[in-house]
Every structure is written in structure tokens, then in C-alpha cells.
Amino acid sequence: MLRILVCLKQAIDVSQLKADPSTGRLVTAGVPRKISDFDKNALEEAVRLKEKLGGEVVTLTASAEDAKTSIREALAMGADKGYFIYDEALLGSDTLAVSTALAGAIRKIGDFDLILCGEASIDGFSAQIGPRLAELLNIPIVTYARKVSVEGETVTVERALEDRYETVKCKTPAVVTVTKEINDPRIPSLMAIMKASKKEIVNWKLADIYVAPEKVREAGWGVKIVDVLAPKVERKRIVIEGENPAEIAEKLAKALIQEGVVGR
Amino acid sequence: MSRQSGVWVFSENDDLMLELLAGGRAIATVRNAELAAVLLGSAVESKADKLIQHGADKIFIVDHPTLERFQVDTFLDALTTLVKRNTPETLLVGSTKNGKELASRLAARLEAGCTPDCTQLTVNGEGRLVTKRIVYSGNAVVTATYIRKPQIATVPSRTFEKLEPTERKGEVVKAEVEIEPPKVEVVAVNKVEVADVKIEEAEIAVCGGRGIERKEDFKPLEELAQLLGGQVSNTRPLAEDRKWFTGWVGLSGKKTKPALYIGCGISGMIQHVAGMRDSRVVVAINKDPEAPIFEVADYVVVGDLYEIVPALVEALKKELKK
Numbered sequence: 001m002l003r004i005l006v007c008l009k010q011a012i013d014v015s016q017l018k019a020d021p022s023t024g025r026l027v028t029a030g031v032p033r034k035i036s037d038f039d040k041n042a043l044e045e046a047v048r049l050k051e052k053l054g055g056e057v058v059t060l061t062a063s064a065e066d067a068k069t070s071i072r073e074a075l076a077m078g079a080d081k082g083y084f085i086y087d088e089a090l091l092g093s094d095t096l097a098v099s100t101a102l103a104g105a106i107r108k109i110g111d112f113d114l115i116l117c118g119e120a121s122i123d124g125f126s127a128q129i130g131p132r133l134a135e136l137l138n139i140p141i142v143t144y145a146r147k148v149s150v151e152g153e154t155v156t157v158e159r160a161l162e163d164r165y166e167t168v169k170c171k172t173p174a175v176v177t178v179t180k181e182i183n184d185p186r187i188p189s190l191m192a193i194m195k196a197s198k199k200e201i202v203n204w205k206l207a208d209i210y211v212a213p214e215k216v217r218e219a220g221w222g223v224k225i226v227d228v229l230a231p232k233v234e235r236k237r238i239v240i241e242g243e244n245p246a247e248i249a250e251k252l253a254k255a256l257i258q259e260g261v262v263g264r
Numbered sequence: 265m266s267r268q269s270g271v272w273v274f275s276e277n278d279d280l281m282l283e284l285l286a287g288g289r290a291i292a293t294v295r296n297a298e299l300a301a302v303l304l305g306s307a308v309e310s311k312a313d314k315l316i317q318h319g320a321d322k323i324f325i326v327d328h329p330t331l332e333r334f335q336v337d338t339f340l341d342a343l344t345t346l347v348k349r350n351t352p353e354t355l356l357v358g359s360t361k362n363g364k365e366l367a368s369r370l371a372a373r374l375e376a377g378c379t380p381d382c383t384q385l386t387v388n389g390e391g392r393l394v395t396k397r398i399v400y401s402g403n404a405v406v407t408a409t410y411i412r413k414p415q416i417a418t419v420p421s422r423t424f425e426k427l428e429p430t431e432r433k434g435e436v437v438k439a440e441v442e443i444e445p446p447k448v449e450v451v452a453v454n455k456v457e458v459a460d461v462k463i464e465e466a467e468i469a470v471c472g473g474r475g476i477e478r479k480e481d482f483k484p485l486e487e488l489a490q491l492l493g494g495q496v497s498n499t500r501p502l503a504e505d506r507k508w509f510t511g512w513v514g515l516s517g518k519k520t521k522p523a524l525y526i527g528c529g530i531s532g533m534i535q536h537v538a539g540m541r542d543s544r545v546v547v548a549i550n551k552d553p554e555a556p557i558f559e560v561a562d563y564v565v566v567g568d569l570y571e572i573v574p575a576l577v578e579a580l581k582k583e584l585k586k
Contacts (some may be wrong), residue, residue, distance in 0.1 A: 095368075219505050226409055246579070
């Protein structure tokens, strides 16, 4: 019986972001939220391990915003129960503060064989929550997994690094962060969605997991955001046209020589 | 704890460590502080001189047989002990995948903040480190600063240019530390054919995307890169979905900032653009006139890469001979 906990972040749907044209500041209010892409891969992997080896999958989310729709989606994908730390004190929290809250919740929920996270979130992309959790819980961690298998108390993982794949082993309990390529997350059936509405979402405040609010408010952060701006793109966007590929190529070659970027 | 001061750099990648010294030097100068490099490994003392020549005032060395091969578990133990003992104010770590894991775990152990993949580092009026980095899949640049110390940041390769080496004096400190046996055991390592090992350093980058139907069709791109003395790379789907390569250019992969970037059959997903936006001149070749890559290109070619790329090779051969 495997007990797996999956950390789910409700992320900003980055494809729908817009900047305020007068200030260049990014507007995140009103932008749709979704389960962060890689976290969905982590959930899918957890559900597959459960289907193969038996056990239980629970999800854990911490947010200052309502994330129940996202958690409901995770339940439809095959999680058995969702834990939700829904507390406005988490507004603006950095990875130090969020990992403290998540670790508090995990200690309260109980023992797990595996804690799965996405390699990073699709919005902040800090890749810190998994590694920080492993340290707070004092258990092994394997990052960037593209394959995971569990046998008894041993987890075997293939890690995708820049120039190599590394096969590593460690004992459970362990934290594993997964890449997008590990699987294709399922799209839940109508039946699964209906069944999910009967599954439990446990709502907690920070007090319920014995985490003091000052741990997650500004005094507890390591880093604070000063500004979020749309990146400046100043490109010439010169369209090179011609009768045939040879003519286009010639014009382009001349332009590049003039730019001084070739033939130096 | 004594007052926190000093700027430290560490990377398991020797080249990246030299680049970090350049970034660290600027911060150390503003803070009127010492710049130190951390050298971990087995029989690594010979590397100390080069680090001093590239800007380090001090080298902390941990020479330990268990550090012969890089592993986050063991290197983290050594680094944590050194940081706790010597209390630097700022620590820059090279942004490799392992480097980011190391920095995050170190931050957790020290209850510190950590900012990953910083593309700019400055110091504000209060003496605190200010970082810039790309978030929201390339849609935003976030500026952040630190509330507590030590201030930990990870920095990707090619963010800073190495300093010119000069003859200077530095102090070498050898430290003894306890290292626990690693919790994670490496059982196999498979090097995979890597087309783009040096894409971060390329002066000219020729990149292929999903518009390339078969791996063999990279040939004209390779020819183009070879002609110009550049490197070939690719987008994430070609590595991870089609398994043609292991690496890629993009937010989650490598960052390239060449003088010339030529994107062939690349749609221009924001994640890919995040890895090439700092290129000086961008050429995009794509059949689809609506391809988002054209928004971030200096030269837009709407056409079939299978025709344009070979024609460009011929045209450049001709024009460059003149």
C-alpha cells in the first residue's frame, strides 16, 4: 500500500497574461488559474503508481486564493482526497514561507512513502518547493524525474540532466520532482468527474496545521517582489520577400553581412 | 552569529564558476566586501590559482575523497558547513539543474531566500541584493529583493562575461568538514548524444523546431551552422517528445544569447523564446505567416525551411567570398 502525496499549485494561466500598456506592469488579477502543468504530471504519475501497486493518493495545495475548482479537477483525475490550506496570510508568500506551510500540513496529515511535485511551477518557475520540502522533512530528494518506479522501500528514478540521464535510487519516504515528459496527464471522464464531487476536500487555515501566520507573512519571507514588468521586445521585424527561395536567401545573406553578424 | 559579510560563488561547472566571479566581483565592490570562491572536490587545490586570477580574494577548499564526483547530497553538506561557519552575506550558485537543487536545499537549511535563474544582479541603497529574472513562461521580468540573509541567487551561464585573468594574490583556506553518506545513490549515468552542449556559448545559433520532420533533415541546419562557425540546437518537443536530442533552448533548458540566432520551423512558444530573447539579431524562417516567432524576430522569412535554408547556405557562400 503506497501512500503518495502530490503538491499542487494553482498557477496563473500564463498564456492569458496581459500588460497594462501605460505602465508596462503585468496584470494578474482576473487572469484564469489552473493546476500548474508539471504538477499535473506529478499527479498523473501518482495515480499510475497507485493503479499499479495499490494505495492512496492525496493532494496538497496552499493558497491565498480559492483553489477548490483545481482541487476538484485533481480528484477527478484520480486523487482520493484533497487537502487545502486556504489562508489569506499566504498572499505574496515566497518559497521559504510556502514550503514551511506545506511541511506543516504534511506533518499533520501523516506519513507518506512518496511526495511528488512538478519540477517547477509554470508561473514562478522557481523549482524550489520540492527541494525545500525534502530538507524540512529531512528525507531524500530526487529532482527532474522522467521515470519513476517503486519496489518495496526503494524508489528508482531516471533523472533528465543537461547532458545525461542519471539513474538513481533512494529509500522511501522521499520527495521526487517530475518533468513534463514523464507522462501525458489524463483527461478525466464524465463519470470520474461525477465521482469526484463526492470525494473530500479538507479545508484548513494555518492555525489548523500549527504554522504561525508570521512564518508566512512578510517577516517570514526570504525574498519579496519589487516589480513585475512585461519584457521589452524591440525587434525590427523586417519581412524578407522574393520571387523564389534563392532571391530571399540572397537578400537575407546581404542583410546579415550588413548587420555585421556573419563573415567577421 | 557573527556579522554576515562577503560574497561567495560556487558552481560544479568550472567555466560557470569563473563567470560567477565576474558577477560576484561587482557586488563585492559595491559592498566593500571580500569575494570568495568555494572549491569542493578531490585533489582540487590546483584550480585555486585560476579562480584568484579571475577575481577571487579567497578560496575555501574542501578536499575530500567522497567529493570526487559531484552529487548534490555530499556537496550540500560541505557547503552548508562552510556557510554556517563563515557567514557570507551573499551566495551565487551556478544555475545548472543540480545547482538549482543545491541552492534551494541550502536556502531551506539556512531559512534563507533564494532567487533562481537571475539575469541581473544589483545592490540597492540599503545594501541588499536586487535580482531580475524571467517568470510567467517568458511573459514577465520580475524584480525582487531579499528580506533576510544570506541572500542566495542562482545564475545561468553566459549571464556574466569572465574577467580577464590578472596576476593577483589571494588567500587559500583549507577546511575540514563532516560529510554524511549520500541519501541518494547514483547507479547509472547515460551520456546521450548532445547536439547543443555549447549552445550557451555560441556566437551563432541555428535552431530547429517542429517544422523539421525527420532528424536527418537537420543536415542543412548543420551545414549553415558550420559555414558560420556556429552551433545547432532545437526546441523542447524535439528533445522530449521525439527523443532526437537531450537538450534544448528554452525556459526549462539552455539559454543562448548569440550575435545571430536563426530559428527554422520554430513556432515561437513563449517557453522557447525565453531561452533566446537575448540574441542580438534574430532571423525566423517559418511557413506559417502567423507564427509567434515573427513577433520577436528582426528578419522575418515566411517560407519553407526545406527550401530557404539550403538556399541561404548557397547565398552566404557566394556573398562571403566577395
